Amino acid sequence: MDKKTRRHVIAFCILFSGLVIGLTIILLLCFQRLSEDWKLSLIVFIITGILGIDLCRRKIKGVHNHNNTTKCESLDFVEAVHSNKVYPLIYCRMAIQGNLDIEKLKNAVNLSSQYVPEILYTYDFKIAGFVNRGLTADNAVIITDFDDETALQWDISKNAQLQIAICKEEQQNTIVIGMSHILTDGMGFLQYLYLLAALYNGASLGDKLQNKRDISPLLKNIRVQPPTEQSKYGRRIVVVPLRSFNNGTRFFCLNSTIAANDLTAIHMKAKKSGATLNHAFIAAYARVIARLQNTDKIVLPCPADLRRFQPKQDHLTIANMTGVYKKIVVEINPQHTFAETLSQVCIEMKLQQDRCRCFADMRLLNFAFHKTPRFILKKAIMKGYHLLPVSYTNMGIIDHEKLYFQDCFIKKCYLTGTYRRPPDFQLSISTFRNICTLNCTLIGADGDESIGQFTLEQVKKELLEWIKE
Secondary structure: OOHHHHHHHHHHHHHHHHHHHHHHHHHHHOOEEEHHHHHHHHHHHHHHHHHHHHHHHHHHHHHHHHOOEEEOOHHHHHHHOOOOOOOOOEEEEEEEEEEOOOOHHHHHHHOOOOOEEEEOOEEEEOOOEEEOOOOOHHHEEOOOOOOOHHHHOOOOOOOEEEEEEEEEEOOOEEEEEEEEEOOOOOOHHHHHHHHHHHHHHOOOOOOOEEOOOOOHHHOOOOOOOOOOHHHHHHOOOOOOOOOOOOOOOOOEEEEEEEEEHHHHHHHHHHHHHOOHHHHHHHHHHHHHHHHHHHHOOOOOOEEHHHHOOOOOOEEEEOOOOEEEEEEEEEEEEOOOOOHHHHHHHHHHHHHHHHHHHHHOOOOHHHHHOOOOHHHHHHHHHHHHOOOEEOOOOOOEEEEEOOOOOEEEEEEEEEEEEEEEEOOOEEEEEEEEEOEEEEEEEEEEHHHHHHHHHHHHHHHHHHHHHHHHH
């Protein structure tokens, strides 16, 4: 767009905005004298004006920042809205033996930015977009130690959406790769890790590979059916936190692992029960929560990868494409066996999946995102998208055939969510080389470490005792 056209666009937007604001003020002064029909018309006019002003504002920003800004999408915006409560970061932690070439890794980061430029952008919360500030891999890859876990929570509004922290030790390198959850979800993060590894290993991917971030294609031909009776019932259940509120500032990354042979046994037993590993994890977690809270009714949200509802694509989807089964209700009495709890979870999950409940309200959200001013939409999201104090996410299998670095051996690898502030708690699960890692990342006081580790060990115990029955 040339300078003359740019000036015309800006002038039109200013005049339009001024006209709407002026007329609105005049009408508001006469509001008390208007009939009900005219009052309704005035309200519609004001809303239309607000939408028009916001559109003009976005047009102006688009004129100035078209080449330097990537707008966020609707599910990105949901993550950004809740950033004051849950700071939007996800991590991959690895222990690597061998000679990891730092310069080669930086080069791979720069090459990957050709496909996903936003990894080296900052995020502007005011305009809801990723902004190019000229950052490079030198800004994203750092050599450090992990004596202070707080260093792993960086400011995505001032720094890149990707951060790779490397701690060099005598026997191995410890690497933490972090990425903005506003930029992508867990499955998209895995896609980026595979892309980064491929480029590090010298793969030539060409110019045709593209990253698709728009969720609109996923919403086509999806029919969301009514909620299940259990999820309706769950609206009346109060979710009690596992931790108490405190002003602690310590950071904890806690783990418990399930060995390969035990995980295989759990998988086989779940399969015989008509369930999945995911169902078994949820059942074990629900039973532990019931004991810790001394309750017989548990409500858990469960994320779902929306990509699975569409045919496999040949492009990247490093984006937020995760829906949520908002209310998985599990009733657990003291006499209930693990098998009975698992059966409940399996039936409820199957019903919600068949009814596409993970897409609930998503079409409306996506439509409103492109039509509604951000400050209005932000308030609506904060009221409609509640974060429960107890949550769960299964980040799936990390493919060791795709995530590897030449001349290196990844001894250990797992994914984690962000650090949860008191009183929130999230169980994260991931699997690498058939070793399952149960994880929670917490901010809190010393007592929170004990609570977190105990919870992880109890979930593991539930699963191991079940396969012995």
